[in-house]
Amino acid sequence: MVISARVHYACVAMLELAIQNEEGSPVAIREITDRHGVPGPFLVQILRSLRALGWVQSIRGSQGGYRLSVDPTTITLLDIAEAIGSQETGCRTEAKRTPIAAMLQEQWEDAAEASRRVLGQATLSGLVERAQHGDASMFYI
Amino acid sequence: MVISARVHYACVAMLELAIQNEEGSPVAIREITDRHGVPGPFLVQILRSLRALGWVQSIRGSQGGYRLSVDPTTITLLDIAEAIGSQETGCRTEAKRTPIAAMLQEQWEDAAEASRRVLGQATLSGLVERAQHGDASMFYI
DNA sequence: ATAAATGTGATCTCTTTAGTCAAGTATCTA
DNA sequence: TAGATACTTGACTAAAGAGATCACATTTAT
Numbered sequence: 024m025v026i027s028a029r030v031h032y033a034c035v036a037m038l039e040l041a042i043q044n045e046e047g048s049p050v051a052i053r054e055i056t057d058r059h060g061v062p063g064p065f066l067v068q069i070l071r072s073l074r075a076l077g078w079v080q081s082i083r084g085s086q087g088g089y090r091l092s093v094d095p096t097t098i099t100l101l102d103i104a105e106a107i108g109s110q111e112t113g114c115r116t117e118a119k120r121t122p123i124a125a126m127l128q129e130q131w132e133d134a135a136e137a138s139r140r141v142l143g144q145a146t147l148s149g150l151v152e153r154a155q156h157g158d159a160s161m162f163y164i
Numbered sequence: 165m166v167i168s169a170r171v172h173y174a175c176v177a178m179l180e181l182a183i184q185n186e187e188g189s190p191v192a193i194r195e196i197t198d199r200h201g202v203p204g205p206f207l208v209q210i211l212r213s214l215r216a217l218g219w220v221q222s223i224r225g226s227q228g229g230y231r232l233s234v235d236p237t238t239i240t241l242l243d244i245a246e247a248i249g250s251q252e253t254g255c256r257t258e259a260k261r262t263p264i265a266a267m268l269q270e271q272w273e274d275a276a277e278a279s280r281r282v283l284g285q286a287t288l289s290g291l292v293e294r295a296q297h298g299d300a301s302m303f304y305i
Numbered sequence: 306a307t308a309a310a311t312g313t314g315a316t317c318t319c320t321t322t323a324g325t326c327a328a329g330t331a332t333c334t335a
Numbered sequence: 336t337a338g339a340t341a342c343t344t345g346a347c348t349a350a351a352g353a354g355a356t357c358a359c360a361t362t363t364a365t
Contacts, residue, residue, distance in 0.1 A: 024279070025166045025273045028323065031265075050364040051341065060260035061235050063323050067342080084332025100271055104290055109321075119201035121178050124172075126295055130241055131167045134279035138165070141275040164241050169354065192310065206355055208311080226309040227365025250352075312364070314360070322351080334336100 024104060024138045032061050033069050033107045034100055041147045049088030053139040076106055095147035101139055165279045173202050174210050174248045175241055181232040182288045190229030217247055236288035242280055
C-alpha cells in the first residue's frame with residue numbers, strides 16, 4: 024500500500040468535496056488548488072479519474088465545478104488508494120518460486136493486509152466529522 | 165512499507181544463511197542464485213549492503229562465501245526492509261500543510277505502522293523454524 | 306600456479322511518478 | 336449575444352528510482 028502524491032491529492036479532493044457537500048453549489052478546481060496548494064493541471068487529471076469511478080460529478084460552465092456523487096459514509100481511504108493508486112504489483116521479480124519465497128510473500132501479504140485494514144476503516148464521513156470536532160479551523164464555510 | 169525486489173532478495177539471502185548457519189562452511193553466492201533464481205550480480209550488491217550492516221560476514225577466496233554474523237532471533241523482516249529498502253519518503257508533495265493534509269498524513273502513518281508491526285514480529289529464526297516444521301522440502305542440507 | 310570466490314565502481318535501461326500544456330467545449334450572466 | 340468562467344481531452348516532458356549488468360581487481364585453498 025504505497026501512498027503516492029496522486030492518491031493523497033485524490034483524498035484531499037474527496038474530503039474537500041465531502042465537507043462542502045451540504046452546500047448546494049459545486050466546488051471549483053480553483054478553490055481546491057488555492058486552499059491546498061495542489062498543482063492545478065494535476066488535480067484535473069485526478070478528478071477525471073474520480074469522475075470515471077462515478078464518485079464525483081462535474082458541472083461545466085460558469086459557476087461549475089465538482090460535487091460528490093456518492094454517500095461519504097461508504098467510501099474509505101482504502102477505496103480511493105486502490106482505485107487511484109498503482110495496481111499493487113507486489114514485487115515483480117525474476118526469481119523462482121521457492122518455499123522460502125512463498126513464505127516471504129505470505130508475510131508481505133499479511134503486512135499489506137494490516138495496513139489495508141486501517142485505511143478500510145477510515146470513511147470520508149468519519150474523517151470529516153473528526154476534522155470538524157477536533158479542530159475548528161478545519162471547518163470552513 | 166513498500167517491498168522492492170531488493171528487499172525481497174535480501175530476506176531470501178538472510179533466510180538461506182540462517183538455515184545453513186549450523187553448517188560450518190560459508191555459503192557461496194552461486195549457491196543462492198542457483199537455488200532461488202536471484203540475478204547474481206544483483207545479489208552481490210545486496211550482500212554488500214548486508215555486510216555493511218554487520219549482519220553478514222564474507223569469506224574471500226576459494227571455498228569462500230557468506231555467513232550470518234548476527235543472532236537470527238534478533239533480526240526481523242522489518243529490520244531488513246528498513247535497512248535495505250528506500251527510506252519511506254512518505255509522499256513528497258508540493259502542497260500546503262492544511263488540517264486535511266495533516267489528518268491524512270496521520271492515517272498514512274497509522275497504516276504504515278500496522279504493517280511495520282506485522283513485519284517486526286517475523287524474526288529470521290521464527291521463519292526458519294516455521295519453514296522446517298511446515299514443509300520438509302524446505303529443509304535442504 | 307590456478308581455479309574458485311568475493312570486492313568495487315560504473316553504467317544502463319525501463320517504468321513510474323509528478324507535473325505541464327494547448328486547444329476545445331459548455332454554461333451562466335450581463 | 337458577448338464574454339468570462341470553468342470543465343474536457345489528449346499528448347507531452349522531466350526526473351527519479353528500480354532492477355540488473357559488466358569489467359576488472361583481489362583474495363585464498365589446494
